[in-house]
Structure formats: structure tokens, C-alpha cells
Amino acid sequence: MTTTDVVVGLVILVGLVGIVVPVLPGSLLVLAAIGVWAALTSGATAWAVFGVAALLLVAGTVVKFLVPGRRLQVAGVPNSTLWAGGALGLVGFFVVPVVGLVLGFVLGVYLAELRRLGSEQAWPATRAAVLAVGLSILIELAAALLATATWVVGVILV
Template identity: 60%
Template sequence: MSTLAVVETLVALVVLLGLVGVVVPVLPGSLAVGGAILVWAAYVGTTTAWVVLAVAVVLLAAGQVAMYLVPGRRLRAAGVPGRTLVLGAALGVVGFFVIPVVGLFVGFLGGVYLSELARVGSSRAWPSTVHALEAAGLSMLIELTACLLAASTWVAGVVLT
């Protein structure tokens, strides 16, 4: 097996790990995908490789911007304040360490619900929590789409080089 094949195999594994990292928030998804493509471009060193890297970075950066702007706009329209998400994130971090695997999601859900319960009462707390969960899911979907597009760009670059 040539050195290039080994590098491409390792990069593919890290890209795959990055894609999993988008869904499992423990791993840095976009960062892993972008970093792996950077390593590949540096190793290959052709103009095509650097163009592939540039396109992948633009896709990942656009995904990062969109994953905060789009859900944030929807949450503001639904009347869910930023402090609710901050509390949800904080309890999500606590939940991550307390309950293996699902603690992040349970903590986020509980934090958002408790914050909204204190803010608007029991009748409107659950609908606000659902809006926050939908926004978190949309954010994850946007990042996953950006990572998949960057990974597809890399695959095309491997085929072209």
C-alpha cells in the first residue's frame, strides 16, 4: 500500500469520525473534517488539493454561520430567550458527566424546560422547550449538511488527484 493510500485512508477515517461528531456532540465534527482535509491537501500539495481545501473550508464556515443564525432567528420568533438556551447548555454539560451517552440531551431538555417553567409557567414551558429542541436539531442538521458537502468535495478531490 502506498503512502498516499495510507494518508487517504486515515483522512477518510477522521472525516467519518467528524461526521459522527456532528451527531454525537462529544467530538468536534466540523473541525475534524476540515483538519483532515487540510492534512490531505498539505500531503498531496497539488493545486487541485488546495482548491478542494478552500471549497471545503468555505462550506464548513458557511455551515458554522448558518447553524447559529437560522435556529436563533426561529427561536426569537417563537419568543424563547437566549438565557433559556444558556441554562439548557449548562445543564446539558452537567448531564453529560452525570448520565453517560444521553446525559447531554437529557440535561439540555431539563434545563430549557426548567428555565421556561420559571419564566412563563407550566402551560407555555413545554411548547418553548419543543421550539428549543427543534432549533438544536436544525442546528445539527445544518452542520451535518455542511460536513457532508465538505466530505463530498474531498472525495471528488481524491478522485481528481
């Protein structure tokens, strides 16, 4: 294992953390790190690993928007509610370090749904939105972990 492999592995780890704690563009970091590794390593195997990792990450990105989006449609949660949650989540990120993003998102979705539906239906809609976001994060993380596993196999083969 070379120094390049270690540095790339650390950047991939930062990318994986960035997916779970949405502060950094996690999938892009994972893809960029594997791309740099392929460029520095060179060879058909390295570029094949990069291609497979890129396909996995693109597929994960597509699925992460389609599946939770459909669930939100079925639950009747409009996009405007998610935008309100995102806006308050962004404010919460700066106001309350570490957990402010999550708290702000949940509060923003709840307030938007409270205004739209009333108190009885606001919490079920908020729960559906939070579950959809959690599912989205899990899908992106699974794709990034598969891309990481592909890179590990590539490191072993090269």
C-alpha cells in the same frame, strides 16, 4: 487510494459523528483532516478542494447560527434559556453516559421556561428550543457532508 486517504477518511468520519453526538468539534475535525490531506497531497487540485471544503464549512457554521436563532427569536425563547439547557446538558453528560447531554439540555430548557413562563407555556418553548438545536445540527452535518463529498471528488481527481 493511499494510506493517507484512508486515515483522513477515518478522521472525517469521526468528525461527522462528532457533529451528531456533540462531544468533539466535528466541523473542525473535518476541516483539519482535509487540510492535512491537501498539505500531504500538494498541488493545485488538493488546495482547491481544501478551499471549497473550508467555504462550505464556514457557510454551514454561519447558517447554523442564523436560521435556528431566528426561529428561537420568533418563538420568544431567550438566550438565557439556552444557557440553562447547555449547563444542565453538560452536567447530564457526566452523570448519565451517552444520553445525558440530550436529557440534561431538554430538562434545563424546560426548567428555565417553567420558571419564566409557567407550566402551560414551558413545554411549547422547550419544543421550539429542541427543534432549533436539531436544525442546527442538521445544517452543520449537511455542510460537513458536502465538504466530505468535495474531498472524495478530490481524492478521485488527484
